[in-house]
Amino acid sequence: KFITNSYAFISSLKKCNNSSNIEMGRRIHAQIVENGLENTRDSSYIGNTLISMYSRCGSIDNANLVFEKLLIRDVMSWSNIISANVFHGKEHVGLSLFHNIMRREENQKKLIEPNNVLYILALKACISLGDLHEGELIHVYVMENGMESDLSVGNSLINMYSKQSKLDRAILILSRMPTRDVITWNSVILGYIHVGHCHKAIQAFHIMQENDGLQPDSVSYLSILKAFSSTRDLEQGMHYHCHIINNGFDSDLLVDSTLIDMYMKCGNLRDAHFLFNKVSKRDCVLWGALIAGYTEHEDTDTAFQLFQQMQEEGVD
Secondary structure, eight states: OHHHHHHHHHHHHHTOOSGGGHHHHHHHHHHHHHTTOSSSTTOHHHHHHHHHHHHHTTOHHHHHHHHHHOSSOOHHHHHHHHHHHHHTTOHHHHHHHHHHHTSOOTTTOSOOOOOHHHHHHHHHHHHHHTOHHHHHHHHHHHHHTTOTTSHHHHHHHHHHHHHTTOHHHHHHHHHHOSOOOHHHHHHHHHHHHHTTOHHHHHHHHHHHHHTTOOOOOHHHHHHHHHHHHHHTOHHHHHHHHHHHHHTTOTTOHHHHHHHHHHHHHTTOHHHHHHHHHHOSSOOHHHHHHHHHHHHHTTOHHHHHHHHHHHHHTTOO
């Protein structure tokens, strides 16, 4: 009977997946309390589902309240509540919760063993806050628990250090990783571009393919096009435009916008406009890339005409 009722409540809670369902979620929560299912020793799954429901519905305070009342907090409970707080802009709360995991819980008298998801969430909070000191502290925890070789955790560390312009540390982690993927290299490439080392970014792009045998994804091409825009290397930009077409990424509007920006910055207005005209469904980012390009080249008449045309085509 308990299992049947629990699953019925859980199934109903999972249907409350946005703010418009919050009242339904509260009513279901009240029924759970009335049925005595909230504080049983087997109720962690219900508690985790309640936390997820309140988070999806935008009620982070209720999610935190449910977590505080949980008798048993497993790794999933901690992951859910930290994720909820980080997602809703309460990164400091998320980090405080993470540090609680690293200590003995008063009620449970045992250590919760952090998994890779918890480290990734904590590092995500550090990235959002731009807090290098906190990120370094979490890196120490990662090394102490032998998690640095985990691909997802390693990628998060590289991303954190790259965004803090600590490329030497990012490269050191990369060199120690037993396996690397495109996400690993994308973080390094973007990190080099962020600090203005575009030639090193281009070199890393080539190493990714030649040494690790990895094929670029749309983020890789977006990054390398930004590097060519900065170096004004039209020849290489056109070369990789062909690669983008051959690999089927030319239908990506963000890639198209970056290509237009690259052509504009390299002074090739004709090809930029030609590419723009080939795109059938154009968004405001695509229009903005072309308008900004003409503005930078002091062709304000064309920029104003494009701005008016954009609105006439129904793009805000």
